[in-house]
Amino acid sequence: xxxxxxxxQNISILSINMKHFLSWSPVIIQGExxxxxxxxxxxxxxxxxxxxxxxxxxxxxxxATVCNITEDISATVAYNLRVRADIGTRRxxxxxxxxxxxxxxxxxxxxxxKVIADGYHLLVELEDMGPAFQFCVFYWKKxxxxxxxxxxxxxxxxVVHLDTMEAGPDYCVKAQTYVEAINRSxxxxxxxxxxxxxxxxxxx
Amino acid sequence: xxxNRIFHFGHCRVSMSMTEIRLGFTAIKANIQARDPVRTxxxxxxxxxxxxxxxxxxxxxxxxxxxxxxxxxxxxCKTEDSYINRKISSIANSFLSMKRKLRxxxxxxxxxxxxESTEKFKQILANYDGLNVTSAAMKxxxxxxxxxxxxx
Amino acid sequence: xxxxxxxxxxxxxxxxESINMKNVLHWSPPEGTGHGVLYKVKYLVYxxxxxxxxxxCRNINRTWCDLSSETSxxxxxxxxxxxxxxxxxxxxxxxxxxxxxxxxxxxxPPMVSVSSTEKSIxxxxxxxxxxxxxxxGESISLLQVYPGLQYNVSVLNKKTKKxxxxxxxxxxxxxxxxxxxxxxxxxxxxxxxxxxxxxxxSKEYCIVTLKDKTA
Numbered sequence: 001x002x003x004x005x006x007x008x009q010n011i012s013i014l015s016i017n018m019k020h021f022l023s024w025s026p027v028i029i030q031g032e033x034x035x036x037x038x039x040x041x042x043x044x045x046x047x048x049x050x051x052x053x054x055x056x057x058x059x060x061x062x063x064a065t066v067c068n069i070t071e072d073i074s075a076t077v078a079y080n081l082r083v084r085a086d087i088g089t090r091r092x093x094x095x096x097x098x099x100x101x102x103x104x105x106x107x108x109x110x111x112x113x114k115v116i117a118d119g120y121h122l123l124v125e126l127e128d129m130g131p132a133f134q135f136c137v138f139y140w141k142k143x144x145x146x147x148x149x150x151x152x153x154x155x156x157x158x159v160v161h162l163d164t165m166e167a168g169p170d171y172c173v174k175a176q177t178y179v180e181a182i183n184r185s186x187x188x189x190x191x192x193x194x195x196x197x198x199x200x201x202x203x204x
Numbered sequence: 205x206x207x208n209r210i211f212h213f214g215h216c217r218v219s220m221s222m223t224e225i226r227l228g229f230t231a232i233k234a235n236i237q238a239r240d241p242v243r244t245x246x247x248x249x250x251x252x253x254x255x256x257x258x259x260x261x262x263x264x265x266x267x268x269x270x271x272x273x274x275x276x277x278x279x280x281c282k283t284e285d286s287y288i289n290r291k292i293s294s295i296a297n298s299f300l301s302m303k304r305k306l307r308x309x310x311x312x313x314x315x316x317x318x319x320e321s322t323e324k325f326k327q328i329l330a331n332y333d334g335l336n337v338t339s340a341a342m343k344x345x346x347x348x349x350x351x352x353x354x355x356x
Numbered sequence: 357x358x359x360x361x362x363x364x365x366x367x368x369x370x371x372x373e374s375i376n377m378k379n380v381l382h383w384s385p386p387e388g389t390g391h392g393v394l395y396k397v398k399y400l401v402y403x404x405x406x407x408x409x410x411x412x413c414r415n416i417n418r419t420w421c422d423l424s425s426e427t428s429x430x431x432x433x434x435x436x437x438x439x440x441x442x443x444x445x446x447x448x449x450x451x452x453x454x455x456x457x458x459x460x461x462x463x464x465p466p467m468v469s470v471s472s473t474e475k476s477i478x479x480x481x482x483x484x485x486x487x488x489x490x491x492x493g494e495s496i497s498l499l500q501v502y503p504g505l506q507y508n509v510s511v512l513n514k515k516t517k518k519x520x521x522x523x524x525x526x527x528x529x530x531x532x533x534x535x536x537x538x539x540x541x542x543x544x545x546x547x548x549x550x551x552x553x554x555x556x557x558s559k560e561y562c563i564v565t566l567k568d569k570t571a
Contacts, residue, residue, distance in 0.1 A: 226550060234453055243402060243435050244406070245403060246404045249402070249403045261552055296484055335426065346454070349456055353459070356504075356550045
């Protein structure tokens with residue numbers, strides 16, 4: 001029987017803004033092309049379907065050492081993940097991620113935001129971060145920090161009208177993302193202030 | 205909170221996100237329903253629609269139905285299609301986390317089961333047991349939008 | 357009736373086309389058949405025991421049949437089926453996939469009416485109505501069918517070419533402090549979050565803010 005291949009090591013998850021990637025160290029066999037296959041197991045499979053595993057076909061017999069598992073990590077439960085190596089008929093044991101992965105731990109970055117004053121109108125343009133994301137936009141008259149108003153923006157693909165401004169005071173705006181599926185928000189973006197009739201000043 | 209839907213089942217209030225389940229089901233609906241040749245029998249809607257029940261019974265029915273899908277349905281829906289299996293896994297795991305949320309209401313006695321809802325759930329189990337397990341499970345999975353429409 | 361069945365090719369692409377829950381069954385003629393093909397239609401409420409013939413669509417030569425009345429209860433789901441006849445031959449019954457009026461209908465854009473003053477425009481939006489049997493019938497707005505219905509409204513300043521978007525739940529929008537004597541064009545779209553539905557964008561309704569009397 002061929003010598004057993006070493007199982008992939010250093011298996012880890014990188015999860016940012018609800019995009020989840022599994023990566024591992026390459027198995028080096030001189031003169032050989034090593035291929036890898038990835039499988040996942042949700043809490044349901046563990047508790048109700050005899051701890052079965054489900055293959056991710058986009059990452060079956062791949063030469064890459066990273067796999068986008070976002071599509072399959074689509075519930076807020078604890079997932080197990082594993083990888084094995086193949087060279088022709090030779091196959092390694094499974095290398096399994098240490099501990100579970102739950103998408104609730106994804107790191108949420110503040111949204112890219114551009115605040116615009118168009119005449120007397122306060123507008124905001126937000127980076128499109130995908131369907132899982134909404135944005136909470138907070139705005140207030142400078143100096144009236146206690147009277148903050150909030151608007152939820154569900155789609156970010158355009159210039160969104162926040163409010164009509166009075167001439168004179170600066171209006172300041174900050175935003176955070178909100179992910180309904182995990183009921184979590186990012187930290188706030190940097191505050192930006194503008195004044196009616198144009199002119200953008202950056203608040204430090 | 206800004207967007208998580210609050211579902212009212214009588215006295216029980218649960219914050220849940222249904223969007224992903226809807227998207228998952230929409231992706232496999234035609235395939236799953238095509239595997240169910242029996243047009244004249246429904247697991248969830250026979251003899252009465254879920255919509256018939258008063259709000260005080262809603263929590264009990266929802267609680268029972270989540271358990272029904274998790275305990276009896278998803279595990280018998282394995283197909284030859286890897287894409288379908290992955291979507292079913294996604295829905296099943298989402299149901300698991302929602303089942304947990306509904307259990308909180310049950311434990312806080314906000315999920316009382318009246319005679320009507322108990323009877324209805326018995327009927328659903330009878331409808332299910334009236335078919336062989338794979339057909340019954342596939343039919344139940346194909347009726348997921350009936351449950352989702354009723355919940356929303 | 358001595359008809360040799362199942363030797364005629366079947367109707368193709370049998371499906372519901374639904375707009376605001378006006379649910380019309382459509383199909384294409386059997387392959388290779390010219391004129392003279394007649395059709396029969398039946399439908400079934402999913403989970404209920406029997407197929408029901410549609411008399412108004414019996415021996416018809418058109419390739420559609422309005423089943424709005426029969427499928428108006430959107431708490432139910434439905435199947436429909438078509439059979440073709442030609443020169444004494446007939447086809448098999450061909451069925452649709454399961455039709456769920458609530459999730460499978462398309463929604464028209466809202467009606468938009470715009471008025472203006474010197475420095476503001478007012479927009480009133482009206483969601484389309486659910487199909488009804490007769491003009492005298494009770495009007496049901498799709499707002500009642502989809503409680504989570506929202507409007508996305510686009511306001512375009514034709515002079516500066518700048519477009520702003522508003523997302524509103526009620527059906528009125530007032531945009532104050534605009535430029536006098538300036539053309540603005542408004543269009544709107546309906547969005548429902550669960551189930552996930554959205555209309556196309558309405559056509560643009562343009563209006564010019566009044567001239568500044570003091571200027």
